[in-house]
Amino acid sequence: MPAEPSDAANRHDVAERRELTRALLDERGFVRVADLAAAFGVTSVTARADLDALERAGAVRRVHGGAVPAGETVRAAREPSLEEALETSVAPKQRIGEAAAAFVSSGQSVLLDVGSTCLQFARALRARRDLEDVTIFTNGLAIALELEAEIPRFTVVVTGGTLRPRQHSLVHPLAGSMLDEVHVDLAFIGCNGVHPDRGATNQNLPEAQVKALMVQASARSILLADGAKLGEVHLGRIAPLEAFDALVTDASAPAALVAALEATGLPVRLAG
Numbered sequence: 001m002p003a004e005p006s007d008a009a010n011r012h013d014v015a016e017r018r019e020l021t022r023a024l025l026d027e028r029g030f031v032r033v034a035d036l037a038a039a040f041g042v043t044s045v046t047a048r049a050d051l052d053a054l055e056r057a058g059a060v061r062r063v064h065g066g067a068v069p070a071g072e073t074v075r076a077a078r079e080p081s082l083e084e085a086l087e088t089s090v091a092p093k094q095r096i097g098e099a100a101a102a103f104v105s106s107g108q109s110v111l112l113d114v115g116s117t118c119l120q121f122a123r124a125l126r127a128r129r130d131l132e133d134v135t136i137f138t139n140g141l142a143i144a145l146e147l148e149a150e151i152p153r154f155t156v157v158v159t160g161g162t163l164r165p166r167q168h169s170l171v172h173p174l175a176g177s178m179l180d181e182v183h184v185d186l187a188f189i190g191c192n193g194v195h196p197d198r199g200a201t202n203q204n205l206p207e208a209q210v211k212a213l214m215v216q217a218s219a220r221s222i223l224l225a226d227g228a229k230l231g232e233v234h235l236g237r238i239a240p241l242e243a244f245d246a247l248v249t250d251a252s253a254p255a256a257l258v259a260a261l262e263a264t265g266l267p268v269r270l271a272g
Contacts, residue, residue: 017042018050022059025069029198030237032066063235065205092226092250092272097121099271100188100224100248106132108185111214114140114169114207115190117224122146125154137182139170139210164206171206179213187218193232194225194247196260199240201233208236220245227253230261241266 017040024031024039036047051067054060060067097120104110104125112118122143125131132153138144139159147156161175189211193201200223202208215221215238223244230253246267249258258268 014050018054021050021054025060025067028237029201029233030063030066030068030235035066068235092252093117093120094124095250095272096224096226096248097124098127099269100222101125101128103186103188103222103246104128104131104134106130106134109135109182110137111179111182111184111187111218112136112138112140112143113188113190113211113214113224114138114143114167115224117226118188118190119143119146121188121224126150135184137178137184139175139214141168141170159210161210162206164204167204167207169207169210171210175210176213179210179217182217184218185220187214187221188224189214189221189238189244190224191238192229193234194223194230194241194249194261195233196241196257196264198233198237200225200238200244202236202238203234205236208238211238215239215243223247224249226250230254230257 020040021031021036024036033044033047033051036050037044040047051060051062055062055067058070061070093116096117100121101124112122118140119142123146125134126147126149134153135155135157136147137157137159139161141158141163144156144158147154157178159170159175159178161170162173163169164171189200191200191211192203195201202211221244223246225247227250230249241261241264244266246269247261248269248271250271253270258270262268
C-alpha cells in the first residue's frame with residue numbers, strides 16, 4: 001500500500017493552499033479530505049487541519065469526510081429506502097417516467113440509475129411496445145428485475161459492485177469497472193437535489209460517485225427529479241448542470257426555480 005504523500009513535497013504554502021481550498025469549495029459545493037490531500041500533495045492530517053482552520057475563520061463548515069461552504073444549506077435528512085420512496089409522489093414520478101421514456105428509440109443503448117423515479121421510468125419503458133433492440137445497463141437490482149420480463153426485446157446488463165440494501169443499488173468497489181468500458185447513447189440519472197448553482201447532488205456519496213461515472217459514459221444525460229427536489233443541495237455531488245442535456249420534472253416544480261434552472265441553459269421538461 002503506497003504511503004501518504006509527505007508535506008515536504010507540497011508545492012503550495014499554507015495560505016495559498018487554503019485559498020485554493022476555498023476556491024474548490026466555491027466551484028464544487030463540497031470537498032473531501034482525500035481529494036484535497038491528493039490535489040495538494042499533502043497528508044490527510046494536513047488537509048483536515050486546513051479545513052479546521054478555515055472553519056475557525058468562518059469560511060467553511062466541516063461535515064463528515066470533508067467540508068461545505070459556510071452557510072451552505074446541505075440536507076442531511078435520513079435517506080428513505082426505495083420502498084418508502086415508491087410510496088411518495090407516486091403520480092408525479094409516473095408522469096416523469098413516461099416523459100423520460102419518450103427520449104428512447106429502438107436500437108439505442110441506455111444507462112439507467114437507481115431510485116424510485118428511475119424505477120417508474122423502467123416501467124414506462126416496458127410499456128413502450130414499439131421499442132426493440134434496446135440495451136439497458138443499470139446498477140439497480142430492482143430495475144433489472146423489473147426489466148427482466150422484456151428480454152430478449154431488451155438486453156439488460158447489471159454493472160456489478162457492492163450491494164447497498166437501502167436502494168438495492170450496486171456501488172464501489174467494482175461498480176465503475178464496466179462503466180469505464182462503455183459509451184452509451186443516453187443516461188437517465190436520478191438525484192435528491194437539483195440546484196442552479198450547485199448542480200445535481202445526492203444524499204449517498206457512493207451512489208453519487210456511480211451517477212457521475214454514468215454521466216461521463218453517455219453521449220447525452222437526462223436528469224430525473226420530481227418538483228420537491230428542485231432547489232435542494234445534498235452532500236454527494238453528481239455533476240454541474242452543464243453536464244446534462246435536459247431535466248424532466250413534474251408540474252409541481254416551483255416556477256421560479258424552473259426559470260432559474262433554464263437560465264443556466266438546462267432545458268426543463270414538465271411532465272404532465
